[in-house]
Amino acid sequence: MHQLVATPFGGRRLILRPGSTKAVQLPHTKFDELRTLAAVPNTVPKWLVDAVLAQWHLDLAGQSAGEVILFRDAGPYAVSRATWEINLGCDYDCPLCYLGKKQFEGLDMAGKRRLLAVMRDAGVIWLQITGGEPLIDPDFPEAYRLAHELGMLVEILSNGSRLHKDHVLNLLRTYPPSKLTLSMYGATADTYDTVTRRKGAFTRFRAGLTNAVAAGLNIDLSLIIVRENEHEVEAMRDWARQLRVPFREYANISPTLHGGAEPLPSQSPQYLTNRAPFTGCPAGHTFFHADPFGKASICKVGREPNVDLIAEGVEGLARLGGIAESLMLLTGGCSGCKLSGTCRVCRPMARVFQDAKAPLANYCQHGMR
Structure with a gap:
C-alpha cells in the first residue's frame, strides 16, 4: 500500500501523504527523477527521505520507491x-x-x-x-x-x-x-x-x-x-x-x-452572520460536484445543467466551464440591481432563496436596509 502520492498540480509538482493536509513541493527535475527511480527497483533517494522525515516524521530510508510512492498523471483540464x-x-x-x-x-x-x-x-x-x-x-x-x-x-x-x-x-x-x-x-x-x-x-x-x-x-x-x-x-x-x-x-x-x-x-x-461579498468561485473550472447518480454539476447548489459522467466520461467535463459562466450570469430577478457588485451570495444560491420566497434579509443586501 502506497504511503505517498506524487502528482502534478497545475504548474507545481507535489508529494502528498494520505491522512494529512500537508505537502512537499518538488522542482520539476526532482519529480521527473523520482518517477524514473520508481519505475525500476530503487530505494527512496536521500533527498526525499529527508524531506518526508521533516514534514511527516515518516522514515522511508531503505524502502522501495516504487512501493511507497503512487504516481498520478495530470488530467486534461484544470480540475483538482x-x-x-x-x-x-x-x-x-x-x-x-x-x-x-x-x-x-x-x-x-x-x-x-x-x-x-x-x-x-x-x-x-x-x-x-x-x-x-x-x-x-x-x-x-x-x-x-x-x-x-x-x-x-x-x-x-x-x-x-x-x-x-x-x-x-x-x-x-x-x-x-x-x-x-x-x-x-x-x-x-x-x-x-x-x-x-x-x-x-x-x-x-x-x-x-x-x-x-x-x-x-x-x-x-x-x-x-x-x-x-x-x-x-x-x-x-x-x-x-x-x-x-x-x-x-x-x-x-x-x-x-x-x-x-x-x-x-x-x-x-x-x-446569523453577514456573508462576505461574493467575489468569484472556481466551481466548474477547478472543482465540480457529483451527485449519487454520477451527474456532475458546477457545485451542489447549481445542479442544472449537468454532465452524466457515467455515460460521457472525462470528456463531458469540458462543458462545465461554460455552464458555470452561464449560471453565474443568470440573475434570476436581480437584473438592474445597483448593489450586485457586492452581493453576498452567488447567483445559483440567490435563485434557491428566491424560489423559496425567503425574506430578502436572508440573502440580499436590500433586505438589510
Missing part, C-alpha cells in the same frame, strides 16, 4: 477537487437539512467504480465524500478504499453516528482521511436528539467522536447552530476546545436544494 454525494439517505431527520426529501438511492458498486475512475482520470486529487450520511452507505468501505488506491486524498463529511462501530473506525485507521469533518448538533442528549429527531443520536455521536479523537484522525467539527440548540453554543465550543479539535460555526441555514423554505424557521436570528 471534487465533492461526491455517495447517497442522499441519512439516519437523522434534521428539519434544517438542505436536502429536503432524503432518498437513499444512486449508483450500484459497478457505477461507483466507474465514477471514481473518471474522477481519477480527470485529475481529481482532493475528493470530499458526503451525503446524506456517507458512512451508512453499504458501498462506502469499498468506494473509500478504491478512492485511496487511485491516489485521491479523501475528506469525509459525516454526522459521526457510525464512528462508534469498530469496523468503521478500523477502516479509517487503515486508510486515514485527510480530514474528517463532523457535524455537532448539541452538547446534551436532550438537545442533540431533539435537533436530529433521533433518540440515542447523542450517545452514539459522543462515543464515536471520542474514539475518532483517540485514533488520531484529523478531525474538524462543524457546530450547527439553530433555535433548538442556541442555548448550548458555549457548551459546544467548550467541548471542542477540551478535545483540542478545531471547529467552525454555521448558523446561516439555506432553503432546500429544490427551493423549499422548510429549513429556514430553524435559524437562530441572534447567531
Whole structure:
C-alpha cells in the first residue's frame, strides 16, 4: 500500500501523504527523477527521505520507491477537487437539512467504480465524500478504499453516528482521511436528539467522536447552530476546545436544494452572520460536484445543467466551464440591481432563496436596509 502520492498540480509538482493536509513541493527535475527511480527497483533517494522525515516524521530510508510512492498523471483540464454525494439517505431527520426529501438511492458498486475512475482520470486529487450520511452507505468501505488506491486524498463529511462501530473506525485507521469533518448538533442528549429527531443520536455521536479523537484522525467539527440548540453554543465550543479539535460555526441555514423554505424557521436570528461579498468561485473550472447518480454539476447548489459522467466520461467535463459562466450570469430577478457588485451570495444560491420566497434579509443586501 502506497504511503505517498506524487502528482502534478497545475504548474507545481507535489508529494502528498494520505491522512494529512500537508505537502512537499518538488522542482520539476526532482519529480521527473523520482518517477524514473520508481519505475525500476530503487530505494527512496536521500533527498526525499529527508524531506518526508521533516514534514511527516515518516522514515522511508531503505524502502522501495516504487512501493511507497503512487504516481498520478495530470488530467486534461484544470480540475483538482471534487465533492461526491455517495447517497442522499441519512439516519437523522434534521428539519434544517438542505436536502429536503432524503432518498437513499444512486449508483450500484459497478457505477461507483466507474465514477471514481473518471474522477481519477480527470485529475481529481482532493475528493470530499458526503451525503446524506456517507458512512451508512453499504458501498462506502469499498468506494473509500478504491478512492485511496487511485491516489485521491479523501475528506469525509459525516454526522459521526457510525464512528462508534469498530469496523468503521478500523477502516479509517487503515486508510486515514485527510480530514474528517463532523457535524455537532448539541452538547446534551436532550438537545442533540431533539435537533436530529433521533433518540440515542447523542450517545452514539459522543462515543464515536471520542474514539475518532483517540485514533488520531484529523478531525474538524462543524457546530450547527439553530433555535433548538442556541442555548448550548458555549457548551459546544467548550467541548471542542477540551478535545483540542478545531471547529467552525454555521448558523446561516439555506432553503432546500429544490427551493423549499422548510429549513429556514430553524435559524437562530441572534447567531446569523453577514456573508462576505461574493467575489468569484472556481466551481466548474477547478472543482465540480457529483451527485449519487454520477451527474456532475458546477457545485451542489447549481445542479442544472449537468454532465452524466457515467455515460460521457472525462470528456463531458469540458462543458462545465461554460455552464458555470452561464449560471453565474443568470440573475434570476436581480437584473438592474445597483448593489450586485457586492452581493453576498452567488447567483445559483440567490435563485434557491428566491424560489423559496425567503425574506430578502436572508440573502440580499436590500433586505438589510
